[in-house]
Amino acid sequence: MRIVFEKRESISHWAVVLVPIISFLVSLLFGAILLLASGVDPLVTYQAMAVGTFGSWHSFTETLVKATPLLFTSLGVAIAFRMKFWNIGAEGQLVWGGVAAAWVALFWSKSLPGWTLLPLALLMACVAGAIWAGVPAALKAYLNVDETLTTLMLNYVAILYAKNLYYGPWRDPEGMGFPGSAQFPAAAWLPRITGRVHLGLIIALIFAFLLWFAFNRTRWGFETRIIGENQTAARYLGINIKRNIVIALLISGALSGLAGAGETLGIAHRLQQGLSMGYGYTAIIISWMSQLNPLAIIFVAVLMASLLVGGDQIQIMMGLPASVGVVLQGMILIPMLAGGLFTEYRLRIVRTPKIEEAKA
């Protein structure tokens, strides 16, 4: 008797839904063991996290504040991942978006009418993010350079560059030594909706619906899907793979750029430390959990945001490290990847080793 994996006739829709849910539970279980080992009651901790994120209107708006950059970056990552282009660089693209938006807000306000500042800042954020994703895309498409490494390396470059700006040339002379730029003129702020939730959330939601439509109902969606699933087939169909990769990554980077613009124009109102919070990495988990479905991404982004806000809450309330949230996130991806096999295969116990007969 032995256990074998057997390919399913079609993918299991149960597994598509169940694997992310089970993975989430596994990560909670692992987190509970970790908390128990460190002498804390996991149930109390999880309850504090839940109350801290969904317990009141105020805490829920804070969850939405964190969900906004996660939504943008996850959508961006999903576009790239559909083509099996592993864009690990959403973090750097986000940082560049924040820097470009800050550039417009800080230095263009004197020479331009106020109402043009915000749209221009958003546009430049898109352009900056797109360039930062476009470079590794072009390297991959035309020179076949491994994209995981280039996008990763560019994260470090972007973060260091931004740091140089707010510690150096862009530092506010009246900031009393605080590392950050001067405050942007109010004309460049993204309008707030409720609490600290800003217009960026609405823009991100619009993009989620647009992308869902584009993925499922347009020729572009079809072409990018085929490239991801089977490059040989894509070539036979006459699809231009190189151009598609570059275009998709420009859009991917632009969305992450908007995430950065939202953080600077909508929340901090200056370029300062804390722009790079690891959202670009969390985005990878979110889009994977959502099976790259833009509508599912909305919900998973809110869930992941609640882990981050919950982590902050238990740090304030219970003195536990906020990185509990990050540990839980990191732990979700692993069972999910392992469980991915079950969508295409099923476990079967074979009693007799006569495989030839079973196949016939």
Next chain:
Amino acid sequence: MIHQLLSLSTIVGILATAVRLTTPFLLAALGEMFAQRSGIYNLGVEGVMMMGAFGGFWVALVTGSAWLGILAAMGIGALMGLLMAFISVTMQAEQGISGIGLYMFGWGLAGFLFRLTVGYITSIDGFKPIAIPLLSDIPVLGTVLFDHNWMVYFALLMVPITWVILFKTTWGLKVRAVGVTPEAADTLGVSVARVRYTCVIIGSVMAGLAGAFLTLGHTNMYADNITAGRGFIAVALVYFGRWNPWGILGGAFLFSFVDALQLWIQVLGLNIPYEFAVMTPYVLTILALALVAGRIWEPAALGRPFDREGG
């Protein structure tokens, strides 16, 4: 500015630092070379290094023995390697993303455990340099090459050792076969899964050691993000070194030289913003990858899961 960098004592200092900083790159990259030679692309090296750096540091802090720290880092590396092998070999998951999962897991866990157990910057007794008698008395060369702690010598020795293992032993032949044509190796009775598990675990143990070097043999303390992307650079070095220990040695030295140079630029207080100095290894990685792209041979089955049923 230039004359500051060109004085003999500075040059010797930079070269000696470069030789020392080759260690984490070499250990991690030589380990990753085994994984990739067997067909598994383990991008999680950075996360393993972080856990190795923290685990080694913490055990050394608690027990007062850096050697126990080394053992802990190797054990952590083995466990994380087992996890990566399970996901990528048994469960046949997408390897690039699995590595990122392993990285995030290591990153989050190391940060969490550090805050929970220590929480502040404190230093430990790390490994002391061992001057090799006679050789370390040679002017210039002696200081550059023969006055380091044991981990530096160990990492350099691993270059010929891994070369012999990979190219002169039956097991090395199996590893290379599994990475190129797993189907053929399987037909000849080689267990593809077993070879891949072994290689990923070896690689991960070495990544754990590379991380432990940073805390036990370099800074003698732990701080968040202490690995600073060195694990990712090590993965790039495997490409750059064309899956060959000697090539990896060359690449590792080039990178550690740049690393040492940027450290010395900061030490000497030269008029270059420190962020730009720190940035150079990352930019260099991208340039190096672009430069060798398209003109390199790579293990044909790299990144491709092997399924015996042929599914």
